Amino acid sequence: MSDITREQVEHLGRLARIALTDEEVASLATELSAIVDAIATISEVVGPDVPATSHPVPLANVTRPDVEGETLTLEQALSGAPDHDGERFRVSAILGEEQ
Template identity: 85%
Template sequence: MSEITREQVQHLAGLARIALTDDEVTSLTTELGAIVDAIAKVSEAVGPDVPATSHPVPLANVTRADVEGGTLTHEQAFAGAPSHDGERFRVSAILGEEQ
């Protein structure tokens, strides 16, 4: 197991401005050691001929063509509106104004 010390954990916590209790420092010392060991084990299996990757299967963004469609007329848009002035929806004021 890699040797992560309490002092290293306390130093990292200080850099991150995280207040840790003694129990948390003890727990994180063990956990960070296990993480470092796991990374070392993976590094042993990976050779220089293996490219770095974040996903085992190549991903591609699936998109469709941006095609213009029909739009609503003003009358259609305002048909269900409780109030409008012919060009804009009319809504209640919400920023401290009297209604």
């Protein structure tokens, strides 16, 4: 059994900038030790003939064909804009800079 020490948990907490109570440190040390042991057990079973997987069930994206459809003309797109220069939307500066 691997033993994750209180000092290691406190160090990880500092790295993650998480304030941990004494009870949380003790609990996490036990839980992290159990996780490390479980991973070690799995690593012993896995041989070179077992392919690595990130998901037990294959994932596939559900996509549709990219078909060009009707688009707005420049005039239609700018018609609802509160301000434009004839080719582009005009917006106020967002960084506090004057235009």
